[in-house]
Amino acid sequence: MKKPRQAVVVTLSGKRKIEEVARDLKAIGLDEAQSLxxxxxxxxxxxxxxxxxxxxxxxxxxxxxxHKVDIGPPDGRVS
Structure with missing residues (x-):
């Protein structure tokens, strides 16, 4: 049985351009990549x-x- 995909956050060191690092990450298997x-x-x-x-x-x-975060609706009760 195949393991489920894991959502990840990759923090960069700033030593390379984000586009270059993102390209290398995608080549290894990072899908749905979004560069911030x-x-x-x-x-x-x-x-x-x-x-x-x-x-x-x-x-x-x-x-x-x-990890998914759900803060609820703006008018919801505070717990």
């Missing part, structure tokens, strides 16, 4: 067994697992 140039982050999804390879890409400082 203003904060030096690339987000996407990948197979869990590829996370270690993503961490080794030049220009990557960290790869963290992304």
């Amino acid at each position: 140039d203003a904060i030096g982050v690339v987000t996407g999804a990948t197979d869990p067994d590829k996370i270690a390879k993503l961490r080794k890409v030049p220009g990557v400082q960290d790869v963290s697992l992304d």
Whole structure:
């Protein structure tokens, strides 16, 4: 059975252009990649067994697992 894809947040070191790092991440298997140039982050999804390879890409400082956050509706009760 195939493992589910894992959403990740890739923090860049700033030593390479974000476009270059994103290209290398996609080549390894980062899908749905979105580059957030203003904060030096690339987000996407990948197979869990590829996370270690993503961490080794030049220009990557960290790869963290992304978690869904639900803050509820604006007029909802505070708990």
